[in-house]
Amino acid sequence: MTFNNQTTMPETGNNPDLHSLSIRISTDGFSFCTNNENKELHFTKMDSDFNRCKAICLCEPSLQEDYSKTTILYNGIFVTLVPSMIIDSNNLESILLFNFPEVSSDKFDYISNAIIGYDITCVFAIQKELHKFLYNNFPACKIMHANSLSLQRALKDSKRQGEKLVWADVSKSEAYIILAEEGKLKFANRFELTGDKDILYYCGSVFEQFALSQHNDKLYISGDIKCIETLQNYFANCIYKETNICV
Numbered sequence: 001m002t003f004n005n006q007t008t009m010p011e012t013g014n015n016p017d018l019h020s021l022s023i024r025i026s027t028d029g030f031s032f033c034t035n036n037e038n039k040e041l042h043f044t045k046m047d048s049d050f051n052r053c054k055a056i057c058l059c060e061p062s063l064q065e066d067y068s069k070t071t072i073l074y075n076g077i078f079v080t081l082v083p084s085m086i087i088d089s090n091n092l093e094s095i096l097l098f099n100f101p102e103v104s105s106d107k108f109d110y111i112s113n114a115i116i117g118y119d120i121t122c123v124f125a126i127q128k129e130l131h132k133f134l135y136n137n138f139p140a141c142k143i144m145h146a147n148s149l150s151l152q153r154a155l156k157d158s159k160r161q162g163e164k165l166v167w168a169d170v171s172k173s174e175a176y177i178i179l180a181e182e183g184k185l186k187f188a189n190r191f192e193l194t195g196d197k198d199i200l201y202y203c204g205s206v207f208e209q210f211a212l213s214q215h216n217d218k219l220y221i222s223g224d225i226k227c228i229e230t231l232q233n234y235f236a237n238c239i240y241k242e243t244n245i246c247v
Helices: 051-059 092-099 128-137 147-161 198-209 225-232
Strands: 006-009 020-026 029-033 038-042 069-074 079-083 108-114 120-127 142-145 164-170 174-181 184-192 218-223 238-240
Touching (some): 051 128, 079 092, 147 174, 198 225, 225 238
Parallel strands (some): 164 218, 218 238
């Protein structure tokens, strides 16, 4: 793949390969899975420059093998969703600058990945240095935004079940909350978490804003399981969904 400033990735899917690697990197943790190994690391301090993530990529023995498919899920904060019909590889910068004036092309590259089966594309910015590092170490990798998996799962489940549902993908420092109804996206946003009760507040706000029932409508939680007990005290249909980064 040619390395350039703006990259359009293939649509998201769920087709595990016989010898595939999936990596998820964020400022508060690092995880990866292969066909015979899963590993998850949580950082006590934020890795804002991704230096610790880079070190793991260089030192973890399992990441030094050759894989027929490598997918990297990048959980950066500069991300937006747009209708797929307006996307082309030349306008990613203007789309992101509209929402995030700080993501100038001298510091960031721009990537998009479409959500398969839906007219939605995820557009995000990644630090140039990190982007180059990932391609140098995983030359054939596909880079997607980590939010894409939660979004795909929420839309698919709501369409299959023919109902509304809220999906919250939770980490130590943030939550990505989605409202989907019969396969259509109604709401999606990222929220910073600084206290133990923040996730309860943000989920409650979404339920209130969209007149959802805490007794009847479903709330799915993925990621950090520590919040599930608190949420189940307030949401009758709060269900934990195991995170699977293998794609």
